[in-house]
Amino acid sequence: MKKTIGFIGCGNMAKAMIGGLTKSKLFDPENIVCYDPAAAAREQVAKDFGVNIQDSNVKVAAQVDYLVLAIKPFLYAQILEEIAKSVKPAAIIIVIAVGVGFDDVKGILGKNIKVVRTQPSTPAFVGESDSTVCPDDLMTKEDIADVLAIFDSFGKTEIISEKLMGVVPGIASSAPAYVMIFIEAMADAGVLHGFPRDQAYRLAAQAVYGSAKLVLESGEHPGKLKDQVCTPGGTTIEAVRVLEAKGFRDAVISAVDACALKSLSMSKK
Ligand SMILES: NC(=O)C1=CN([C@@H]2O[C@H](COP(=O)(O)OP(=O)(O)OC[C@H]3O[C@@H](n4cnc5c(N)ncnc54)[C@H](O)[C@@H]3O)[C@@H](O)[C@H]2O)C=CC1
Ligand SMILES: O=C(O)[C@@H]1CCC=N1
Numbered sequence: 001m002k003k004t005i006g007f008i009g010c011g012n013m014a015k016a017m018i019g020g021l022t023k024s025k026l027f028d029p030e031n032i033v034c035y036d037p038a039a040a041a042r043e044q045v046a047k048d049f050g051v052n053i054q055d056s057n058v059k060v061a062a063q064v065d066y067l068v069l070a071i072k073p074f075l076y077a078q079i080l081e082e083i084a085k086s087v088k089p090a091a092i093i094i095v096i097a098v099g100v101g102f103d104d105v106k107g108i109l110g111k112n113i114k115v116v117r118t119q120p121s122t123p124a125f126v127g128e129s130d131s132t133v134c135p136d137d138l139m140t141k142e143d144i145a146d147v148l149a150i151f152d153s154f155g156k157t158e159i160i161s162e163k164l165m166g167v168v169p170g171i172a173s174s175a176p177a178y179v180m181i182f183i184e185a186m187a188d189a190g191v192l193h194g195f196p197r198d199q200a201y202r203l204a205a206q207a208v209y210g211s212a213k214l215v216l217e218s219g220e221h222p223g224k225l226k227d228q229v230c231t232p233g234g235t236t237i238e239a240v241r242v243l244e245a246k247g248f249r250d251a252v253i254s255a256v257d258a259c260a261l262k263s264l265s266m267s268k269k
Contacts, residue, residue, distance in 0.1 A: 001026050001146065006064030008057045008079060010036035010045045013096055014070035016124035020154025022049045023127070035060045062086040066094055066150065073097040073266065080108040087113065092143060094118055094150075098169055099266025102136050102162070114138045116147050117165050119173040120154065129155030130175075132168045166267045170260030178255060183208055 007014045029050040036042040061083035117134040131151040151157040190200030
């Protein structure tokens with residue numbers, strides 16, 4: 001792409017996204033323009049990816065076509081005020097924070113600014129984010145295609161409605177945390193039975209990865225794929241019995257619901 005993309009904030013999500021952008025060669029490193037007040041954060045992205053580091057948010061905002069606000073939600077208003085006079089009128093603002101809506105951005109940058117709400121996830125570090133994007137009404141088909149190309153460079157992307165944007169952390173962007181707990185717990189059980197820890201993590205992680213790939217590539221219902229594993233009178237159904245008795249499904253549904261409700265409450269603040 002012959003355009004420029006800027007990152008305000010060079011923390012976890014910025015690093016994960018920049019990794020995909022540079023690996024895919026979608027942007028030349030000098031066209032990825034970044035600032036973070038934390039020297040260690042900006043030095044890390046400069047060292048890892050050779051990106052173009054500036055000395056203020058304003059300088060980033062003034063020169064880019066796409067501007068990713070890779071900062072915590074509570075900083076959005078303050079930083080939008082800071083860059084308001086510098087943002088290019090035709091720039092596309094990429095919001096990645098939970099709870100920050102179109103009106104929050106347009107209320108400060110003006111109603112004519114193009115904004116896309118998104119949620120990437122940390123598997124972007126390995127090119128496997130399950131990103132969601134929601135463009136505003138001003139964005140053209142070409143704008144949307146460009147934003148999809150950006151997000152596809154570090155994973156898979158779904159376009160969703162603004163109403164679902166508030167729910168998405170529950171099943172997507174926060175989900176890596178629950179999956180990590182599942183992997184850790186499975187590996188702990190392996191260690192309990194004598195497996196070396198590193199081998200237990202590899203096996204548990206591959207079980208999750210392989211199962212996810214099977215769902216995605218076979219297109220089969222997850223219940224059917226579960227049944228394929230359960231030999232009558234065998235080992236797997238014993239584990240399934242215990243998971244059901246311990247309320248595994250309810251625990252997962254309740255956790256996703258709690259996450260989604262928290263996210264929705266942040267949008268209403
Ligand atoms: N971590 C995750 O899994 C996901 C995070 N998000 C969203 O991404 C955003 C960033 O989150 P993380 O990267 O995880 O946080 P982080 O804490 O790793 O990075 C935030 C960065 O912002 C920098 N920063 C602080 N004040 C600043 C300022 N005045 N100007 C410029 N930069 C400043 C910090 O030094 C830090 O490097 C949040 O809004 C979060 O909701 C979205 C999806 C997933
Ligand atoms: O926990 C959080 O608020 C962020 C948003 C999605 C993942 N982590």
